[in-house]
Amino acid sequence: MAPKSSTLQDVARVAGVSTATVSRTLSNPNVVSESTRTRVSEAVKTTGYRINRAARNLRTQRAHSVLVLLPDLANPFFSEILEGISRELSHRGYSMLIASTKQVHDSGERLLDYLDDARADGMIILDGGLDPDVVSMLENARQTKRILFACEWVEGADFPTVRCENRQGAREAVNHLYSLGHRKIAHVTGPEGNVLMHTRKDAFVAQISELGLELKPEWIIAGDFSISAGCAAAQAWIAMEDRSTAVFCASDQLAMAFIAELSRHGFRVPEDVSVMGFDDIDFAEQFIPALTSIRQDRLLIGETAANMLMGRIESPNTGGDEPIAIIPVSLVVRESTAAPG
Amino acid sequence: MAPKSSTLQDVARVAGVSTATVSRTLSNPNVVSESTRTRVSEAVKTTGYRINRAARNLRTQRAHSVLVLLPDLANPFFSEILEGISRELSHRGYSMLIASTKQVHDSGERLLDYLDDARADGMIILDGGLDPDVVSMLENARQTKRILFACEWVEGADFPTVRCENRQGAREAVNHLYSLGHRKIAHVTGPEGNVLMHTRKDAFVAQISELGLELKPEWIIAGDFSISAGCAAAQAWIAMEDRSTAVFCASDQLAMAFIAELSRHGFRVPEDVSVMGFDDIDFAEQFIPALTSIRQDRLLIGETAANMLMGRIESPNTGGDEPIAIIPVSLVVRESTAAPG
DNA sequence: TGAGCTTCTGCAATCGATTACATTAATTCT
DNA sequence: AGAATTAATGTAATCGATTGCAGAAGCTCA
Incomplete structure (x- = not known):
């Protein structure tokens, strides 16, 4: 059978240091000495170590992932926005979870569970047509700071938003x-x-x-x-x-x-x-x-939304953050318009 | 600030039982007595308990999520397949992670990391045009059983596949x-x-x-x-x-x-x-x-793929599993074809 | 009555990484 | 030289749920 993948302990043993040192080497290299740094790096290589995200997530209370909520997965309008979001997230080591409001509703799943059960650190909602009940639940949630709307938004509710002009x-x-x-x-x-x-x-x-x-x-x-x-x-x-x-x-x-x-x-x-x-x-x-x-510019909308959300997740207390980003639009003239006959 | 969400411990305290009992009540209700079952259910309600997935994932060594890999997120062809996959996954309490091969490649991320670092239990690949290097890495991986191709596939490599006729x-x-x-x-x-x-x-x-x-x-x-x-x-x-x-x-x-x-x-x-x-x-x-x-039938392709993968994840040893599913196609006649002039 | 079962519950170890605190070694300063 | 500071590492608790093992209580049956 598959040999279990190696853990921090294994690396520590091979490198002859403690797990604490290995962890530090990985997340904050400049606090360890040059020599241990190289020793650990080598040990990481020889053991083929991969961090276990479940463990890290548990300890750090972060999911390192973001939920994107669409009204309808099968609508091509959203794909490019997703591309933008995904691009930005993966830069920062986050993963992208996807669900559709329709589905979440049908399956009786609570939307907030994603945040509450530590599956996601935040969510980007691309559906302004959410049930008012759901919206008010979101507003009263503990995690309001981590919810953001893109493209569409909900009138009256004040969540940060990315929208076009x-x-x-x-x-x-x-x-x-x-x-x-x-x-x-x-x-x-x-x-x-x-x-x-x-x-x-x-x-x-x-x-x-x-x-x-x-x-x-x-x-x-x-x-x-x-x-x-x-x-x-x-x-x-x-x-x-x-x-x-x-x-x-x-x-x-x-x-x-x-x-x-x-x-x-x-x-x-x-x-x-x-x-x-x-x-x-x-x-x-x-x-x-x-x-x-x-x-x-749907790519830009996606990137901007992801960026804004990450900012709020990673430094929740930076107050003066502008909670609205407006993306410019532009006229593209093609063949379907002409002077009247 | 936000009150921390409650844990098994809280529920246990309120219900006057041990965490073990609460856990069992939740995952395997018929091994606990009727009376404690109701007591625990009530405690769950009053505390507003939500399971912490990071903790569960760590303990059970499951991510309860699946990665879907696309050649290109902005291609509308795939959205309906995603819808199908997502539908099936959420039925079973799994979440859907999405990434595009292009991106993964660009960012130098290793594809297998998703499996190795416990972010995903399996992956559905919708891109038959993967780099041969990548494919052979996948073939030699510990986790081969948890990789499945849909729509496209790689000639020569034998991964389970869902494809249309x-x-x-x-x-x-x-x-x-x-x-x-x-x-x-x-x-x-x-x-x-x-x-x-x-x-x-x-x-x-x-x-x-x-x-x-x-x-x-x-x-x-x-x-x-x-x-x-x-x-x-x-x-x-x-x-x-x-x-x-x-x-x-x-x-x-x-x-x-x-x-x-x-x-x-x-x-x-x-x-x-x-x-x-x-x-x-x-x-x-x-x-x-x-x-x-x-x-x-892209919805069906998605559902079938998700189903097949879940089967392999949840009972890895069920040998005789048919590793190929073929989805029928059908002719749809519209206006772009007619008898030759 | 007490041996043998069954049913229910609790104790405590465990998953694997992070991190506050303690410790040791090395360096600087007076 | 000895005190004070800094740098590098280790120890061990912790995140929150799961689960093997053992113990207690209740039952059956000879």
């Missing part, structure tokens, strides 16, 4: 369409109750009015981030009395589904109507027509 | 195109050296010849699973002396990029050429034209 993005979208010559601009919103939906919609409305444009009520189409909502929105657009010449969708997925449905009904984008999205997911570039969108 | 899928693709009336069928392959690429290509060639069809060398277009490869393949197709009337691409992403590039050059799908993919990713349905594809 949603307002700015929506305004740029409107400006882009305006500068192409559009004066009748519609908006397909995200899901009711979602913070991003509200932020983007409000900014959209504000910018429309700032430009002095008309905004018919039917030009605000209620949707959500799903594919089917995009199809429904397209039908709503088709049924309009007075159709807008441009449509700003609250997400790329929505925009693509919107365009797809339109095309099934014989409309062409951008000839018949300009359509743009939000997010700039990988696929936007590949879509036909290539999608004009507002780009979120 | 790649050969069958490729044959069905050819048959589908054949039954539509196509006689000149091309194939855009995956990346050189990739097992999926070879398996699918070989099956494609075999089925073509079984049907007695001609296969010009230029009809095998070397690609990889990237978007740019799809574009390049489209240019190759356009440049062909004798163009095929149908193209079977080794992945959906490839097929979509292929179609996109074609459309930029004025070709229409399926009017000018039928195109199909492999995988049936979420977006295939939404693409224009909606993509005909070979569907892999």
